[in-house]
Amino acid sequence: MSKLVERINLTAHTQLEKSLGYTGDRRWVAWHWDSDIGQLMYTDGDDVGAGHAIAWQVFLQHGEVHSIIEPYHLEEEENWLLLDRTSRQFYVGEGTAIQSLLDNPESLRLLAQLDGNTNPIQDTAETLKQTFNQWGQSDAARLLKTVLPVGVGVVLVAGLGFAAWTWLKPRLQEQTPTTFSPGYSCGIGGTGDFSGYVARGVGEEELHLISVYEARWDHSGAYHPTGQIDIRVERRDRPITLALSAYEPVQWNISIAPGVKIEKIIINGYYDQTITGVKGIPVEEYSYYQTGNMLGMIDYNWGEASATANSQSLVAQLQHRTQIPLTSFQGCYRGTSFELK
Numbered sequence: 001m002s003k004l005v006e007r008i009n010l011t012a013h014t015q016l017e018k019s020l021g022y023t024g025d026r027r028w029v030a031w032h033w034d035s036d037i038g039q040l041m042y043t044d045g046d047d048v049g050a051g052h053a054i055a056w057q058v059f060l061q062h063g064e065v066h067s068i069i070e071p072y073h074l075e076e077e078e079n080w081l082l083l084d085r086t087s088r089q090f091y092v093g094e095g096t097a098i099q100s101l102l103d104n105p106e107s108l109r110l111l112a113q114l115d116g117n118t119n120p121i122q123d124t125a126e127t128l129k130q131t132f133n134q135w136g137q138s139d140a141a142r143l144l145k146t147v148l149p150v151g152v153g154v155v156l157v158a159g160l161g162f163a164a165w166t167w168l169k170p171r172l173q174e175q176t177p178t179t180f181s182p183g184y185s186c187g188i189g190g191t192g193d194f195s196g197y198v199a200r201g202v203g204e205e206e207l208h209l210i211s212v213y214e215a216r217w218d219h220s221g222a223y224h225p226t227g228q229i230d231i232r233v234e235r236r237d238r239p240i241t242l243a244l245s246a247y248e249p250v251q252w253n254i255s256i257a258p259g260v261k262i263e264k265i266i267i268n269g270y271y272d273q274t275i276t277g278v279k280g281i282p283v284e285e286y287s288y289y290q291t292g293n294m295l296g297m298i299d300y301n302w303g304e305a306s307a308t309a310n311s312q313s314l315v316a317q318l319q320h321r322t323q324i325p326l327t328s329f330q331g332c333y334r335g336t337s338f339e340l341k
Contacts, residue, residue: 005082005093005101005111010068012088020059021051028108030098031056032080039292045102046304047297048247048270050288084112096221184330187230187337189216195302197329205263206238206327207318211245211300212335219248224271226251230337239263241322242340245314246273247298249289254278264322268295268314295321300331 013019022029026044031051034041040051060069072079072092080098082091091098091111101107186194215227226249233242234257244252245268254277256262262281267273269287286295296314299305305315315326330338 004097005091008068008072008090008092010065010090012083012085012090014088016059017083017085019052019055021049021055027085028082028102029085030080030082030102032095033075035076043099043102045105049294049297087112099221184339186212186332186335190335190337191333193301193333195300195329195331197302197326199325199327202238202327203325204238205241205324206235207241207243207322207324208235208328208340209243209245209305209315209318209326209330210335210338210340211243211298211305211314211329211331212250213246213298213300213333214248215246215250215334215336216248217334224249226272226274227336228253229335230255231340232338233257233260233262233340235340236260240340241266241324243268243314243318244273244275245269245296245298247271249273251276266295266318266322268298270294270298300333300335302329302331305329305331 017023017029020031020042021040022031022042022044024044024047026046029042029044031040031042033039033056038053040053040056042049042051059065060074069081069092074081074092078095080093080095082093082098082101083089084091101111184194184196186192210229210231212229215229216225219225228251229244229246230253231242231244232255233240236257236259239261241264242254242262243266244250247270249271250269250273252267252273252275254265254275256277262278264282264284265275265278266284267275267287270289271287272290273285273287275283285291286293288294296317299314305313315329319326328340330340
């Protein structure tokens with residue numbers, strides 16, 4: 001066992017993670033205390049959020065827990081508590097090491113194997129899920145998702161006739177978004193996983209969301225340098241609310257073409273988000289380190305960001321607060337420049 005991450009003689013109650021504020025479905029989740037803002041935080045490798053601070057204190061001070069946990073000083077920001085939700089086994093380690101494990105699922109799988117916390121069926125299912133998710137972001141998958149509704153329509157028309165098509169057509173138009181034309185990307189130095197969505201119908205006002213995880217790659221542990229993302233806005237059709245979201249600290253440099261009318265800009269993130277080029281435009285900030293509140297999770301892939309059935313998703317929160325249906329989404333793991341035309 002690495003000295004950086006250590007298994008401890010403590011197992012979790014079946015409802016513990018829910019009590020501490022985590023309601024996700026990932027196998028591994030970690031908690032740590034952020035002393036700068038006085039808040040419990042959790043992360044599962046994809047999502048980051050605020051936990052229940054009072055429940056955390058009750059947990060740490062419990063008689064059967066305190067004697068085991070106390071030597072690890074979990075009240076200090078450097079040390080995190082990691083839970084394998086399959087085996088219910090706890091680990092303690094340096095935050096940088098645990099974050100690295102969460103960023104590399106294969107390392108977590110190896111950790112579970114070394115400790116005998118393996119479930120061949122579940123491991124296989126997780127591998128298949130990961131493979132499917134990766135495939136789901138491929139060009140072939142996007143093509144299939146675009147073609148499939150049309151295929152359904154053809155089958156219905158063949159079986160039920162023209163009446164079925166007159167009923168189905170408007171519903172397919174509502175459910176099937178248009179996509180960004182070729183040429184859109186994450187910018188120079190960005191990753192190649194650009195994800196986009198454009199709604200077919202728009203109202204009198206528009207809501208556009210651009211979301212990334214980071215703007216630069218050289219951050220780790222307690223080192224979080226501010227990256228820069230250039231946004232060029234040329235869309236003149238209607239008044240715009242522009243939402244910008246990132247996990248790592250970003251300075252958003254906005255360039256606005258003549259005739260563009262931006263009513264408001266919303267910035268969301270875990271670390272500080274700053275903005276330039278928007279003199280006279282109202283800005284609402286929800287960066288956690290600066291305001292103590294995030295508007296929603298940092299999702300940079302449309303498949304995850306579009307989960308509006310979850311009332312806590314960023315898209316759902318934006319639509320609720322602005323009362324404007326989402327007009328477009330652009331996302332990348334790492335992005336450096338985007339255009340809104």
